[in-house]
Amino acid sequence: QVQLVESGGGLVQAGGSLRLSCAASGRPFSTYVMGWFRQAPGKEREFVAGISWSTSTYYGDSVKGRFTISRDNAKNTVFLQMNSLKPEDTAVYYCAARSGTVIAADPGAYAYWGQGTQVTVSP
Numbered sequence: 622q623v624q625l626v627e628s629g630g631g632l633v634q635a636g637g638s639l640r641l642s643c644a645a646s647g648r649p650f651s652t653y654v655m656g657w658f659r660q661a662p663g664k665e666r667e668f669v670a671g672i673s674w675s676t677s678t679y680y681g682d683s684v685k686g687r688f689t690i691s692r693d694n695a696k697n698t699v700f701l702q703m704n705s706l707k708p709e710d711t712a713v714y715y716c717a718a719r720s721g722t723v724i725a726a727d728p729g730a731y732a733y734w735g736q737g738t739q740v741t742v743s744p
Contacts, residue, residue: 623647623733625716630738633706637742641701643716643735651694654719657701658728659712659740669714670701671724679724684710706742713737 629641643655656671670680670690678690689702699716717731725731 625735627735627738632741643699645697650697655699656717661712668726
């Protein structure tokens with residue numbers, strides 16, 4: 622079992638930045654692929670970014686060049702640095718974990734989820 626707790630969400634103006642954190646506990650964190658997803662009201666859960674144990678990364682098209690995912694295995698934490706935020710980035714952001722080495726964009730591939738943190742970007 623892996624427990625995930627997100628933090629760092631909030632209200633920010635368009636063009637601003639936020640840094641989300643996801644603290645993990647349970648099985649060895651370094652062996653998991655970690656992902657960030659988001660879900661806006663009335664929309665499906667969307668892949669944002671993922672990072673493997675070897676720190677390979679993969680991003681959704683809508684956030685490429687603006688968001689950066691990273692991990693600190695010593696602190697069992699994964700981060701999502703979000704820059705140049707837009708109103709359409711408004712959503713609940715979720716941290717997720719899966720076993721293996723492949724970064725998956727399908728939410729169904731992830732076995733463990735945090736409770737989510739709200740990010741709101743005002744115009």
